[in-house]
Every structure is written in C-alpha cells, then in structure tokens.
Amino acid sequence: MKRKCCDIVFFKHDFGWDVYRKKDCHIFGNEWIPRWFDCAVVEDAPTKKQAQQEIDDMHVLGICLVTS
Numbered sequence: 001m002k003r004k005c006c007d008i009v010f011f012k013h014d015f016g017w018d019v020y021r022k023k024d025c026h027i028f029g030n031e032w033i034p035r036w037f038d039c040a041v042v043e044d045a046p047t048k049k050q051a052q053q054e055i056d057d058m059h060v061l062g063i064c065l066v067t068s
Helices: 048-057
Strands: 008-013 016-021 025-028 031-034 042-045
Touching: 008 031, 008 048, 016 031, 016 048, 042 048
Parallel strands: none
Antiparallel strands: 008 016, 016 042, 025 031
16 A cells, blocks of 8 residues: 655665665665665665565554655
C-alpha cells in the first residue's frame, strides 16, 4: 500500500533494501540516490516487500512516524 503522506525512495544494495525520504535524495540518471547513507528510515531489509512493511508499520492510527 502506497502512503500518500510519505515521499520515500527504496534503495537496493548488497545487504538488502534501505528506505530514504525523497527530500534526502537526489536524482542521478533515472534513479534516486541518497545524499547521505546514514539517514535511512529503514535499513537492510532483506526484501523490498519487507522494507515496505516496515514503512507501513510506521503509520499508527493514521499518524505518520516516517518523518519523526
């Protein structure tokens, strides 16, 4: 489920998937790259689906905790 309140970027690397806020990234070619790799909202999720689930879990009772 895509959350309208969050503008996020999924980033694949050797250890899994990270999720960053789009405002913490820049576009390079056709993909979004994090400006700083230490500002991930979710780190090293084994699959993109699990990374998305962690983001979904950050929406409690209609409150978005991603930007916190």
